Amino acid sequence: MNLFSDIRALVLDCLRAMQAEGALPAGLELDAVTVEPPRDAAHGDMATNAAMVLARPAGLQPRAIATDLAQRLADDPRIAAADVAGPGFLNLRLAPGVWQALVAAVLAQGDAYGRSDMGAGRRVNVEFVSANPTGPMHVAHARGAVVGDALARLMAFAGHEVTREYYINDGGAQVDVLARSAFERYREAHGLEPAIAEGLYPGDYLIPVGRILKDRFGDTLLERPEAEWLTQVREIATEAMMAMIRDDLAQLGVTMDVYFSEKSLYGTGRIEAALKRLTDAGLIYEGVLEPPKGKRPEDWEPREQTLFRSTAHGDDVDRPVKKSDGSWTYFAPDIAYHFDKIERGFDLLIDVFGADHGGYVKRMKAAVSALSDGRVTLEVRLVQLVRLFKDGQPFKMSKRxxxxxxxxxxIDEVGADVVRFVMLTRKNDAPLDFDFARALEQSKDNPVFYVQYAHARVASVMRKAAAAGAAVDDAALAGADLALLGDPAQIALAQKIAQWPRQVEVAARAGEPHRIATYLSELAAEFHALWNRGNDDPALRFLDEGAPEAELAKIALARATGVVISTGLGILGVTPADELR
Structure with a gap:
């Protein structure tokens, strides 16, 4: 049930009737007609832009269209009032019975309430994290992991077929640096002083890898030249790092469907196949690039390279795919990797990149457009940095x-649920301040606590009602006399619950899971406001033994709130709390 979609369908039916009667010209495009919450709740429950967007193509004054439309809408029993405002805005107020019936619908649908077929089964690949396999995941990776996983959950909830994917960057020079760093820990395992030179990875996390190498090879590698041990050590170290990364992701509640190795693209003809596709399209050529912006001509050495004509697909400049020495650029395997995703039949590709990859966006979009002949879209979500604070001061923890x-x-400091929710309190491309004290405090200023507290309060109501002998299964609650929910605070809570299906679709279209966290905070605020009203007015308390019929209706409203909070937290990957201590 999507009440906003239902009322929009009513508006469209009225507009088509106006066309049939000649009040509007035939052939008008109605796709731009929307029904949304008004910016000011005092104006009504919903607002439609129909008159404003149709006035020009219809050759009529918007107020004239709005007045006719308002009269037709008012004939529907769901519409309590349809008011024309200003030059032609149309504000709607719904009958109380609409909101009361919504509570029963939520209880009947359970966690399916808000699910959408908007995605229509479109296959979506969400690639995220993709940290270099050179060490444990850090805080910036955490935000990318949470954003990517929540986005995948959101897209699936909105009807898409989603694959979560991790691209293992194991084909570049950084894994050779990893191997050399691990070799020093191998020497350390034999009692030798490790030579952690500048440029090597100094972390203690490689000490266990050194022991693994000792167990595997004994002392046989100690006197061998690098050329003889580099490949083996690289493979073992990379495998150990990926095991660590998988475990880190599991601690955060993230599971990947696919781990794709960059190394698998080399020496297999897959890079060549992708570039052949571009060559056949006339998009690969030999040329010399202009000097980069900010470079003085005397600092620039022009050289002929193999270039991808990415400007033909929206990029600012063409991009090299092969260096003058014949080796591939970093861009070449990335082209091949995205070509592989296209060949696997995905309709939409979403890459979640770190903020430092902003300059890479246009070239990758150009590559996907060219490789798929425009059939597949690449969307990129840039994740900005996280700054750590405690009590308002920059905070540094142990740096193993x-x-x-x-x-x-x-995670050890605050728990996975808190990490996930806090990481989604701001849009992905905005910097995020993570304050440990704020994330753990039990106050309304902490959105994690505030939402979890609302769910815990609902769970408490359900436990106490059940203990008192009330029938609190969803079927019984749906059959309660919900017309007894007439207080404005109760209606306001039902109205916020009604926005859930629309919020899912809006967030999924925008690719912005933080909208779900924001909505849950607003829903929790409405619930707490009603709860607090009950402190002053016993008739508004959810448990009211003196009025069993009204009590059952209020328990139904609480349960409906809990259903939506639980479902929303599921999209965020957060476990709902049934009690807080």
Whole structure:
């Protein structure tokens, strides 16, 4: 049930009737007609832009269209009032019975309430985290992991077929650095002083890898030249790092469907196949690029390279795919990787990148457009940095990684649920301040606590009602006399619950799971406001032994609130709390 979609369908039916009667010209495009919550709740329950968007193409004054439409809408029993405002805005107030019936609908649908077929089964690949396999995940990775996982959950809830994917960057020079760093820990395992030179990874997390190498090879590698041990050590170290990363992700509640190795693209013809697709389209050529912006001509050495004509697909400049020495650029395997995703039949690709990858967006979008002949869209979500604070001051925890705060440190400090919710309190491309004291405090200023407290209060109501002998299964609650929910605070809570299906679709279309966290905070605020009203007015308390019929209706409202909070937290990957201590 999506009440906003239902009322929009009513508006469209009235507009089509106006066309049939000649009050509006035939052939008008109605896709831009919306029904949304008004900016000011005092104006009504819903508002439609129909008159404003149709006036120009219809050749009529918007107020004239709005007045006719308002009269037709008022004939529907769901509409209590349809008021024309200003030049042609149309504000709607719904009958109380609409909101009361909504509570029963939520209880009947349970956690399916708000699910959408908007995605229509479109296949979506969400690639996120994709941290270099050179160490444990750090705080910035944590935010990317949470955003990507919540986005995948949201898209699936909205009807898409979603695959979560991790791209293992195991084909570049950084894994050779990892191997050399691990080798020093191998020497350390034999009692030798490790030579952690500048440029190597200094973290203690490689000490266990050194022991693994000792167990595997004994002392046979100690006197061998690098060329003889590099490949083996690289594979073992990479495998150990990926095991650590998988475990870190599991601690955060993230499970990937696919782990794709960059190394699998080399020497297999897959890079060549992707570039052949671009060559056949006339998009690969030999040329010389202009000097980068900010470079003086004397600092620039022009050289011929193999270039992708990415400007033909919206990029600012063409991009090299092969260096003058014949080796691939970093861009070439990325092209091949996205070509592989296209070949796997995805309709939409979503990449969640760190903030430092902003300059990479246009070239990747151009590549996907060219490789798919425009059939597949690539969307990129850039995740900004996280700054750690405690009591308002910059905060540094243990750095077993050597140079950064790990995800595991963060989870150990506050718990995975808190990490996930806080990471989604702001839009992904906005910087985030993570204050440990704020994240753990029990106050309305802490959105994690405030939402969980609302769910815990609902659970408390259900436990106490059941203990008192009330029938509190969803079927019994749905059959309560919900017309007894007539107080404005009760209606306001039902109205906020009604926004849930629309919020899911809005968030999924925008690819912004933080909207779900924001909505849950608003829903929790409405619930707490009603709860607090009960402190002054016993008739509004959810448990009211003196009026059993009214009590059952109020318990139904509480349960409906809990259903939506639980479902929303599920999208965020957060476990709902049944009690707080």
């Amino acid at each position: 990684a050597g140079t950064f705060v790990t995800l595991r440190d963060l």
